Amino acid sequence: MGNVSNMVARIPGLIDWWSTGEVRLMSAKCNSCNTYFFPKEHYQHRPGCSREGVEDVLFPNKGKLASYVIMRYTPPPPFKFEQSIVPYGIGLVEFENERIQVAGIITDTDLKSLELGMKMETVTLRMFTNDEKQDVVTWAFRAVK
Amino acid sequence: MRDVYIIGTGISPWLGFSEQVFTNFGTVAVDNALKDADIEWKQIQAIMAGIFGWGGNAGLLSGQYQESVFGETGVPVINVYNACATGTAALQMAYNSVASGQTDTALAFGADVSPKGFFAAKTDDAVQDRDVIRWKMVGMPNPVFWALECRKRMAKYGTTEEDLALVKVVMSEYGSKNPGARFKKAYTLEEVLASAYVVDPLRLYMICPVATGAAAAIVTADKKLISKADKPVKINAVTMGSAMYGDPTIRIGVVSCPAVPEAPLLSESYSASRQCYEKAGIGPEDVEYFELPDNSSWHYLVYLECCGFCEEGGADKMLRDGETKIDGRLPTNLSGGFSSHGEAVAAQALWQVIECANQLRGRCGERQVQKKMKVAMAQTYGVMGNSGTTILTI
Numbered sequence: 001m002g003n004v005s006n007m008v009a010r011i012p013g014l015i016d017w018w019s020t021g022e023v024r025l026m027s028a029k030c031n032s033c034n035t036y037f038f039p040k041e042h043y044q045h046r047p048g049c050s051r052e053g054v055e056d057v058l059f060p061n062k063g064k065l066a067s068y069v070i071m072r073y074t075p076p077p078p079f080k081f082e083q084s085i086v087p088y089g090i091g092l093v094e095f096e097n098e099r100i101q102v103a104g105i106i107t108d109t110d111l112k113s114l115e116l117g118m119k120m121e122t123v124t125l126r127m128f129t130n131d132e133k134q135d136v137v138t139w140a141f142r143a144v145k
Numbered sequence: 146m147r148d149v150y151i152i153g154t155g156i157s158p159w160l161g162f163s164e165q166v167f168t169n170f171g172t173v174a175v176d177n178a179l180k181d182a183d184i185e186w187k188q189i190q191a192i193m194a195g196i197f198g199w200g201g202n203a204g205l206l207s208g209q210y211q212e213s214v215f216g217e218t219g220v221p222v223i224n225v226y227n228a229c230a231t232g233t234a235a236l237q238m239a240y241n242s243v244a245s246g247q248t249d250t251a252l253a254f255g256a257d258v259s260p261k262g263f264f265a266a267k268t269d270d271a272v273q274d275r276d277v278i279r280w281k282m283v284g285m286p287n288p289v290f291w292a293l294e295c296r297k298r299m300a301k302y303g304t305t306e307e308d309l310a311l312v313k314v315v316m317s318e319y320g321s322k323n324p325g326a327r328f329k330k331a332y333t334l335e336e337v338l339a340s341a342y343v344v345d346p347l348r349l350y351m352i353c354p355v356a357t358g359a360a361a362a363i364v365t366a367d368k369k370l371i372s373k374a375d376k377p378v379k380i381n382a383v384t385m386g387s388a389m390y391g392d393p394t395i396r397i398g399v400v401s402c403p404a405v406p407e408a409p410l411l412s413e414s415y416s417a418s419r420q421c422y423e424k425a426g427i428g429p430e431d432v433e434y435f436e437l438p439d440n441s442s443w444h445y446l447v448y449l450e451c452c453g454f455c456e457e458g459g460a461d462k463m464l465r466d467g468e469t470k471i472d473g474r475l476p477t478n479l480s481g482g483f484s485s486h487g488e489a490v491a492a493q494a495l496w497q498v499i500e501c502a503n504q505l506r507g508r509c510g511e512r513q514v515q516k517k518m519k520v521a522m523a524q525t526y527g528v529m530g531n532s533g534t535t536i537l538t539i
Contacts, residue, residue, distance in 0.1 A: 010281050011271045038401040042275060046390050066404065067395075069292035070345035075284035076265045078277065090283060090344075092293055092395060092402070099405045103283050103293070103395065116300055138282040 008134045010080075010127060014039055015139045016058055023122045024058040025102060025139055031055065036098040059102070062144060063093040065118045066101045070111050082128040087111060093120045093141050105140040119144040146244040147366040151537070152374035153182025154499040157359040159327040159486040162259045167197045167204065167359070167491075171211045171256030174359035174492070178252070182363045182374060186215045189363070190248035193238040195255025195491035196226035198267070207256065207491070221248075229438065230385065230417075230525040231255055232360060232494030233533025237383045239364050249367045255491035256359035264355060276398045283400060287528075288352050288441060290397045292344040294410075295443035299346060302458035304446060306346065310337035311464055312442035313350045313484055319471070320481025322511040327356060328485045351442040356487025360495035362502075376506040381536045382424035386417025388530030397528040411451045413532035418452045418524060421534035429453040432536070433518040434504045435475055436497040438526035439482040449477070452524055452534075471514055479504065479512040497523040498535050505539040 009015050017023045028040035031053035035044055038059070045051055068091040074084055089106030091114070107125055108114065125140035155177025157170040179186060194208025203210050208222035221242075227234040232255045239251035264287060271277040279285040298304050314334055321331040332350060340349040364380065371377050388396065391407025409415040422428050429452060437448040449460040454475055463469055469477035480486070480500040483493065501521035503509050523535045 011278060014278070014282065039275060039278060042399065042401065044390070044403075067293045067296045069289055069296060069347075070342065071284075071289070072342045072344065075280065075286050076262060078266055078269065078280050079284035080281070081284075087345075090285065090289055090293070094404045096404070099403060101395070101402050101404045103279070103285060103289075103400045105283060116296075 006134050007124060007137050008130070010136050010138055015124060015137070017124055020058065022061040023124050023139065024061055025122060027057050027059050027098065028054050029057045036100045038100060038102050059095045059098060062119060062121050063095045065091050065114065065116055065120050066094040067092040067116065068106060068114050080128055089114055091120065091141050105138065107140045107142040113143065147246060149240050149243045149364050149366055149380045150371050150374070150377040151362050151380060151502055152365050152370055152377045153178040153180070153184065153363040154502055155181060155361045156325065156496055156499060157256070158325050159356045159358040159489060161327070161356065162261045163357045165258070167200055167207065167256040167258045168210050168214055170258070170357060170359035171207070171254055172214050174256065174361040175211065175215065175252065175254055178361040178363050182370070184250070184363065184370060187218060188250055189252045190220050191239065191242045191251040192220060192222040193235040193242070193251060193253045194222065194224045195231040195235045195495070196224050197257050197491045198226060199258065199260045211254065211256070227385065227531040227533070228527030228529060229488060229490055230494050230527035230531040230533040231491050232496070232498070233383060233525050233535060234385055236362060236495060236498060236535065237385060237533065240380050240383050243364050243366045250363065250365040250370060252361060252363050253495060254359065254361035255495055257357065257489035257491040259355040259357045259487070259489065279398060279400050287397050288344050288347055290395050291352070291441040291443050292347045293395050295346050295441070298443060298447065302461065304461050306338060307334065308446070308461045308464065309346070309351050309442035310334050312439065312445045313337045315464070315470065316439060316478060316482045316484035319479045319512050320485025323481045323485065326481045326485040327487055347441055347443070353440050353483035354487040356489045358486070358489035358492045358496065360492040360499055362495055362499060376539060378502045378505050378537045378539050381427060381538050382421045383535045384417050384420040384424060384533065386413045386415070386420060386532040386534070388413045389416060396530060409451065411447060411526070413530040414448065414451050414524060414526055417532040417534040421536050425536040427520060427536050431520050432475065432522045434501060434514060434521035435477045436480060436500050436523045437477060438524060439478055439484050440488065440526065444526060448524060448526070471512065476514045479509065479514065494523070494525040494533055497525065498537070501535070501537050505537060
């Protein structure tokens with residue numbers, strides 16, 4: 001996880017690790033059609049919605065694993081990781097009350113232990129160090145032990 | 146609206162990466178279509194071009210670049226991009242131009258040069274282009290999206306690795322008989338199951354590669370041209386679909402999806418196909434030949450269901466029972482599919498239509514369906530909720 005005070009998200013506006021003491025994804029909720037968006041600008045209103053009352057919200061830290069795959073190749077740029085982490089998982093984690101699933105890297109290295117329905121928590125994952133010696137992170141998921 | 150017929154088709158055979166420019170391939174395809182239709186370039190009254198997404202300004206204006214090769218005639222040239230459904234969009238515009246009477250004869254074409262390897266991000270601007278998020282933050286080439294859906298399918302319907310491998314076995318059997326196919330080896334189940342995982346549960350031979358290729362079709366309502374054409378094929382309907390609210394598919398280019406379905410999986414293709422059935426007055430029970438977008442083995446299975454050829458979860462049985470083979474109830478992808486060709490984005494949807502037309506015109510040699518067929522359907526799939534369906538009759 002690295003030193004939290006020296007962390008920067010590779011793309012801002014997606015991950016919050018400072019507001020609540022937990023790592024949480026930054027979403028927006030439409031109070032008219034009751035739809036949650038991620039990223040928050042990825043508007044997905046119900047047809048006919050007035051689109052009024054969209055507010056920033058955070059997803060809960062924990063959800064359940066709705067699907068997963070195991071990556072055997074490193075993706076091409078602009079994906080960037082200091083070292084190869086292949087093989088690794090990518091999962092879809094479901095936030096039940098928000099009725100949404102979000103994709104993210106799975107940090108668990110015991111890939112055989114992955115099971116649909118298992119409880120997952122949101123974490124930050126260091127991808128590389130930038131020129132300012134900051135840890136550049138993304139969001140990721142790991143099984144709740 | 147007037148009846149519109151395809152009187153000429155042409156392709157430039159599918160290849161891997163090429164150093165050549167896309168218009169060279171487009172020229173081959175358009176030339177072949179002109180010869181097939183037995184008309185001259187000057188008889189083309191409108192050009193509907195698929196945009197070549199990796200070609201910069203030239204790719205965005207592919208129709209103008211292609212027109213200049215054959216000689217500029219001042220006709221309308223319109224360029225369109227709908228991801229892998231681009232070719233269907235070009236065909237629909239050509240169809241509309243002719244059906245409405247704006248023109249009598251129009252050309253639809255697309256040409257694409259493979260960008261090599263996985264498709265990657267086109268910009269570096271995550272604010273303007275949210276597609277950047279999936280690349281930078283998760284690292285999700287397209288097969289990751291397909292594998293995520295495939296895992297769900299395996300859990301929900303019991304699709305097995307053998308089923309996924311059988312798709313490639315069947316595709317490669319027909320690809321090996323298609324002189325135009327890029328991959329001509331017929332694979333056994335064991336060989337497919339021994340291929341390396343790219344993104345588990347999908348192995349190398351369960352995913353189509355990217356490709357270089359071009360396709361062109363000439364459509365007309367001119368009775369003289371129709372009567373002199375070799376087995377003209379009628380376009381009963383050509384429709385485009387977009388996604389519907391609550392579609393649970395994890396859509397390429399996006400890192401989230403609804404958890405509670407309120408629309409069908411692949412709703413853009415559900416929408417395109419249902420519009421096509423309605424406009425054509427032809428239902429899935431009438432379709433005798435089908436080309437579907439087998440980007441992966443998962444697509445092959447799910448598209449049989451999405452387009453209404455069996456109930457949800459029933460495609461594995463259709464495949465195992467041989468219903469999609471050359472002598473089955475619904476011969477499917479006897480071209481060998483994308484699995485044997487790869488996807489050339491701007492061209493592939495038109496290529497699917499041409500494969501359908503070739504079956505109806507009895508031009509498929511060893512892989513020609515023997516029973517006499519009247520109705521064929523081509524179905525596409527594209528990034529970010531793009532899809533198109535074409536129903537043809539002879």
